[in-house]
Amino acid sequence: ENVIARDFGAEGPWQKLGTDVTEFKVAGAKAYWAPVLDFCTKEIVASDISTSPDLAQQHRMLDRLLEALPDGAAPTMHSDMGWQYQHESYASRLEGAGITQSMSRKGNCIDNAATEQLFGHVKDEFYRGREWGSFEDFKRDLEEYIDHWNTRRRQVRLKGLTPEEFRNRALAA
Numbered sequence: 001e002n003v004i005a006r007d008f009g010a011e012g013p014w015q016k017l018g019t020d021v022t023e024f025k026v027a028g029a030k031a032y033w034a035p036v037l038d039f040c041t042k043e044i045v046a047s048d049i050s051t052s053p054d055l056a057q058q059h060r061m062l063d064r065l066l067e068a069l070p071d072g073a074a075p076t077m078h079s080d081m082g083w084q085y086q087h088e089s090y091a092s093r094l095e096g097a098g099i100t101q102s103m104s105r106k107g108n109c110i111d112n113a114a115t116e117q118l119f120g121h122v123k124d125e126f127y128r129g130r131e132w133g134s135f136e137d138f139k140r141d142l143e144e145y146i147d148h149w150n151t152r153r154r155q156v157r158l159k160g161l162t163p164e165e166f167r168n169r170a171l172a173a
Contacts, residue, residue: 003102004078008114010040013167014073017045017099018115019061020080021053024127026138033142034061036077037118041170042155043163044118044146049139058084062093069097078102080112122149 010016016039024031034057035047046065050057069075077099079085085103094101104111126145132138151164158166 001102002105002111003076003100004111006111006113008039010038012170013038013041013043014045014070014075015040016078017065017075018078018112018118019085020112020115020119021057021082021084022119022123023053024123024138026132027134029135031135031138032057033122034058035115035118035146036061036065037115038163038167039114041163041167042118042158043150043167047146049142051135053084055084055087055089058087058090059093062090062097066093066097069099074098074100076100076102078104078112078115080104080109081106 004016004018008016008018018037018039019034021032021034024033029051032050032053033047034050034053035044037043038045045068046061048057048061048064050060077094079102081103084090085101091101109116122145126142132141149163151162154160154162155166161169
């Protein structure tokens with residue numbers, strides 16, 4: 001069910017999250033990134049970078065998400081209708097963690113616009129015009145960029161704060 005229904009706004013951190021997978025061409029091969037974006041803070045709260053967009057990648061991403069998930073948080077996790085998000089093991093892990101699953105309508109990328117917008121920013125700011133000699137170099141640099149995104153990249157929509165600063169202020173209020 002499309003629980004989010006294009007309402008990407010959230011009153012506070014850890015209420016609405018989004019995920020998807022995007023592809024990069026790296027060192028003559030492909031790399032796949034599966035992040036989780038907090039719709040309130042614009043923070044990348046978990047992710048996995050892999051050479052294969054398989055179910056194992058999704059489970060590693062969920063492992064990282066569940067490690068970061070604060071006690072008592074019960075967010076909604078939104079995605080497209082990709083096979084991995086429909087897989088029973090993925091859906092049952094969300095349910096077991098108290099996370100409500102939401103999926104876009106079939107063939108409607110606008111339903112997952114918040115996560116797609118993240119991909120656009122990352123490809124424009126980090127990826128375009130660059131080349132890497134190996135997957136490992138790309139992975140290291142993307143992880144460094146994720147840290148930059150969360151801790152140093154100021155955003156107009158966050159009143160000039162970084163995602164980390166915005167989250168900390170929201171939780172202190």
